[in-house]
Amino acid sequence: MAKKRKWWSGLLVLSLVGVLFTGCSTNNTAGSSTNAPAATTAPAESAAPEATEAPAADAPVDGGTLVTSSFSDIVNINPLLVNDTASGDVAQFVFAKLYNLDREGNVQAEDWSLAAALPEISEDGLTYTVKLKDTAKWSDGQPVVADDVIYTIETAKNKETGSPLISQYDKVKTVEKVDDHTVKFTMSQIYAPFLYALVQEIVPAHVLKDVKPTEMQKNPFGTDPAKTVTSGPWKWTAWKQGESHTMDADPNYWGTVKPHIAQVIYKIYADQNTEVQAIMKGDTDHISAIPVTQVEAVKADGKIDIIQKPGAQYEYVMFNFDGKNFPDNYGLFAGQKTRQAIAHALNRQGMVDNILKGIGALMNAPFLPDTWADPGDAAVNYDYNAETAKKLLAEDGWVAGKDGILTKDGHRFSFELQYNAGNSRREQVASVIQQNLKDVGIEVKPKAIDFAAWIDQNVTPGKFQALLLAWSLNTPDPDAESIFSSKYFPPAGQNSGWYKNEKLDKLWVDGYSTVDQAKRKEIYKEVGKEISTDLPYVFLYQYGQAIGTGPRVHWAEEDAPEPSLGYGQFFHAIKWWVTE
């Protein structure tokens, strides 16, 4: 054998250096656990985080860049087609709305709204007259006029456009121009939620008027920054697909309140975990949703302010009332007492405490807690009580079979609970449901399915036994006819569980057929009572996302993010400022 040569040893040393670099990194990193100790104090809910650096909160400065992030890219920011969170986020910055919501969810004509004042509603509640500010302009210098509003509503109403806004405007009979800055809406019936439908971005008619509705999705307006004429405080300057969006303050912005922040960067990350790491590193300044599992670690880091409060969304278990989805056409959820038993058997408070880490509020009806339509005690509250559940099941005729699972008329009480794959919160909730129901003799088989496939194959056609899902409420109005009324059975409507309750069908119509809020409140109280007794769903809880902001971002208290509103993570961003 030849002796070891210098050449070999040199190479070996080099290789080892390279490899040891990787080798020891694992040994040392193992010590730096990501499970940081829990923070001892939680910040007060809904209070604006205090600015951690000078300047004081009352001294805004102009300029600078705000970097916010998302874990998905936009599809299209054309307000007629916005259909996903990321597109909605970007649209918030660059398009002005007719009206805006205040922190309590009331419709307001703000300084940055296109409308000059609240709409005049006629005595009979059928016409809404909206006056536009005569100062509002598009980014190409053209004024924002009545024709823009008329074009927006008519194009949204047109079935051929395929606009997600169609259901908001399908009760609008006519939109007429009174003068260049005044529009009159005439409704085909009284429809109270229409006021919220006016909290809506408008598109420029002079840019889009020649586009066929069927071609709208293929038009570059909304996907090409150079061809997207906007009306908001910031202009959409650049889009690097899959990487980032750049929005620069529009020097010709028409509002009297100008944005302090010169540039907003909307960065796209692969998933929420990389997003959280980026804000902790200081690569970004704002994150819309920190996963509950990571909130404690972010708090412990100490650099990030966290605002946690339940948002405009609630999770539920939906029953399917169509017997065709069960063996021998035997619907397992036909008995009201059976459904009530399931509501008692589920440890909802335990889910809020352990899975949502306390950031959630129990619900008994489809109305968010602490909103004007919340029925409060009028709705039946189902406390966690396995004994009550067993008693109700027995009353409904279920008896324990040989294997401990309940049976009735020769049918085992065993069903499949579907939810979408990749949602860790829902995964945990599904397994709690499985355990809770096993305790009262019901067998649950959780099944996770890819979201797109699930919606297509199961949810839309109403083919499932039970499912675990959530609704994000895109308007503060309590009307929910489109998801509970028997008018909206699949495949055309969203009452996927084939739920039929004639009393409720009528109450939903009554609820939107008056614009008198006191009357509506009474009606929704009745809805709450009926729906919580009859239980088309088991309403679980309202939940939220933790919003995080880095030390560079500041705002006055009244301009802090508001998690309870849709897109509330950017509430009053026009008044925020950044410091280096």
Next chain:
Amino acid sequence: MTEYLIRRVLQSVLVIFLITILTFLLIHAAPGGPTQVMLAPGLTPEIFEQQAKNLGLDQPIHIQYIHWIGDLLQGDLGYTFKNHIAISDLLWPRIGNTIILMGAAWLVSLLIAIPWGIYNSTKVYGLSDQTASFISYLGFAMPTFWFGILLQQWLSLKLDWFPLSDMHTRGKEDSIADLFMHLVLPVTVLALGFLASYMKYARASMLEVLDQDYIRTARAKGVKERKVVFRHALRNALIPIITILGLDLPILVGGAALTENVFNWPGMGRWFVEMATAREYSALMAVTIVTAVMVVIGNLLADILYVVVDPRVKLGKQGGKAA
């Protein structure tokens, strides 16, 4: 040789054509479609049906395929369905980004793995060999995303030596030094994975050759060990490695979805997963075509290099290799 190449290319075109048909069918067989992205009250199925109609997704699948292949033959990869952005505008930048990342990782791993593996074959079960074995097991066993997160926690968040993620620091898009710093962590993760297999291949291949009669003869004749290894054994030992490298060529454009996710690298792997989730058929077809072409090129290159390194091999008329 020329005749052989022409025949191989023609065969490949046919294979790729068949692959496109199969993939097109499979992709469209997946439930869900590009128009379903969100569930909210009021978003009725009718809206999605209308959108699908506006996008031409309501046509029979064979018509859609004919449109697609027709466009492809004119060099047009088509558009994303959801927002009508040209696939070529999305695809080429990502391929570039992936080649930078995967190329660097490949190069680093080869430069370490092949010499080291060959050295270890001459000192079997020595300290260096044992170390290499350990590293290999580590590389095989450790999930890349987990290793990536560890490196980020330690070298970026804690020590602040390297950037956490992305390809560039904002405002330094043209800086090579900045790109290099961003490459260190993901390349370390990926190279460790490659290292494990290439080192094993190099060692095993060399060991096999060193066991041959002609090597024993050379040693018996008193030829110096270094000369035995480099003059007689190395070339033959490289043949199987070259084949493997050729077959691995698609890695260069395929990307590594998990690592790209962890390091937020805007590459092909991550894009492919995003597009699959979004049911963007045209984008998925484009990735399929690119990957298929790379597989074909890789195979062809492996065959040609074979001839270069092994004079005993001739490319036969049947496209096979005659030893």
